[in-house]
Amino acid sequence: xxxxxxxxxxxxxxxxxxxxxxxxxxxxxxxxxxxxxxxxxxxxxxxxxxxxxxxxxxxxxxxxxxxxxxxxxxxxxxxxxxxxxxxxxxxxxxxxxxxxxxxxxxxxxxxxxxxxxxxxxxxxxxxxxxxxxxxxxxxxxxxxxxxxxxxxxxxx
Amino acid sequence: xxxxxxxxxxxxxxxxxxxxxxxxxxxxxxxxxxxxxxxxxxxxxxxxxxxxxxxxxxxxxxxxxxxxxxxxxxxxxxxxxxxxxxxxxxxxxxxxxxxxxxxxxxxxxxxxxxxxxxxxxxxxxxxxxxxxxxxxxxxxxxxxxxxxxxxxxxxx
Numbered sequence: 001x002x003x004x005x006x007x008x009x010x011x012x013x014x015x016x017x018x019x020x021x022x023x024x025x026x027x028x029x030x031x032x033x034x035x036x037x038x039x040x041x042x043x044x045x046x047x048x049x050x051x052x053x054x055x056x057x058x059x060x061x062x063x064x065x066x067x068x069x070x071x072x073x074x075x076x077x078x079x080x081x082x083x084x085x086x087x088x089x090x091x092x093x094x095x096x097x098x099x100x101x102x103x104x105x106x107x108x109x110x111x112x113x114x115x116x117x118x119x120x121x122x123x124x125x126x127x128x129x130x131x132x133x134x135x136x137x138x139x140x141x142x143x144x145x146x147x148x149x150x151x152x153x154x155x156x
Numbered sequence: 157x158x159x160x161x162x163x164x165x166x167x168x169x170x171x172x173x174x175x176x177x178x179x180x181x182x183x184x185x186x187x188x189x190x191x192x193x194x195x196x197x198x199x200x201x202x203x204x205x206x207x208x209x210x211x212x213x214x215x216x217x218x219x220x221x222x223x224x225x226x227x228x229x230x231x232x233x234x235x236x237x238x239x240x241x242x243x244x245x246x247x248x249x250x251x252x253x254x255x256x257x258x259x260x261x262x263x264x265x266x267x268x269x270x271x272x273x274x275x276x277x278x279x280x281x282x283x284x285x286x287x288x289x290x291x292x293x294x295x296x297x298x299x300x301x302x303x304x305x306x307x308x309x310x311x312x
Contacts (some may be wrong), residue, residue: 037222062222066193069218073195087248
């Protein structure tokens, strides 16, 4: 993709909505992530998980954050001049994501502002992950704000 | 481990410090995580990463969060009555972690408070990840607050 075709700071404005991706979680990937990073029974042991507060084998909250990142990269950053972010806002986990749940990530631009280095600016998003079961509306899984740096299109 | 030997809500108090673990990051694990969850050149391509803002192949911020979780589980939750957490506070990434950097996670109890369900309470921690190079003091990588639920020892 040519540099000119990438989304730059100037191409974002408040209210824009990006549909970033969908994904259905399998037991294998929930267990694989948790075995490496969050080895607790509700995330690694299907039998024990049935008796946990989450009601069944459920993805680690950190796994959901990582999956959100992947959907942001594939759905947006790959065609934009993203320069990373200095951190991520508070992430509330509202509902668990169980095996077979389909998740979806959307992003809305809240505001844009120039940064001190004149070649870049911050775009602040609200990312929303929802969970979709058969024949039901989406349920909020997590929602968080995130200010991401993008290069400017115009040399200044 | 017997239930009685686990750390319960009543066993935590403000000011307690937990040394949670150390880990040295390899290029292979940085690339493996990023290939799955954060496929951007600064995390997946050692050559391209040299020219990035991070100065070399660096772990994804989400990878650092996941590694912190693993150190919390191994260093604390595995011997405690952790019941999970409803979310995680804002996570600022202050400095990158490059290949070969040794990271360390410490946790300090900020406060404890009972929850509405009488069988549990919240323990709020400040977790601090530092990066250690040869013969230098630790550099702050990230620091974040987190309120985690623990079962109470006494039936009430």
